[in-house]
Amino acid sequence: MEDLSTSRKKINELDQQLVKLLEERFNVVTEVNDYKRQHDLPILDAKREQQVLAKVAGLTNRSDLLPYLQEIYQEIMQRSREYQKRQRKD
Numbered sequence: 001m002e003d004l005s006t007s008r009k010k011i012n013e014l015d016q017q018l019v020k021l022l023e024e025r026f027n028v029v030t031e032v033n034d035y036k037r038q039h040d041l042p043i044l045d046a047k048r049e050q051q052v053l054a055k056v057a058g059l060t061n062r063s064d065l066l067p068y069l070q071e072i073y074q075e076i077m078q079r080s081r082e083y084q085k086r087q088r089k090d
C-alpha cells in the first residue's frame with residue numbers, strides 16, 4: 001500500500017490537471033455563450049445536457065463510479081449555466 005503522502009502527492013498532481021482542464025472548459029463555454037447570445041438562444045439546453053451525461057457514461061467502464069461522475073458533470077453544467085448568466089449581466 002502507498003503511504004499517505006505519496007497518494008496525496010498523486011492527488012495534487014491530478015488536481016493540477018483537472019483545474020487546467022476545467023479552466024479550458026469554462027473558456028469554451030464562453031465561446032458557446034457568445035454564439036448563443038448572437039443567435040438569441042437560451043443558456044439552458046436540456047437535450048445537450050442529456051447528451052453530455054450519456055457521453056460520460058460511454059467514456060467509462062467503471063459502472064461503480066458512473067453515478068458519481070454523472071453528478072460531477074451535472075454540477076459542472078449547473079456552474080457553467082451560472083457562469084453564462086453572469087457573463088450576460090456584465
Ligand SMILES: O=C(O)C(=O)C[C@]1(C(=O)O)C=C[C@@H](O)C=C1
Nearest residue numbers: 032043044045046048049077080
Ligand atoms: O452546449 C451548450 O449550449 C452550453 O451552454 C454548455 C453546457 C455545458 O456546460 O456543457 C451548459 C449549459 C447547457 O445547458 C448545455 C451545455
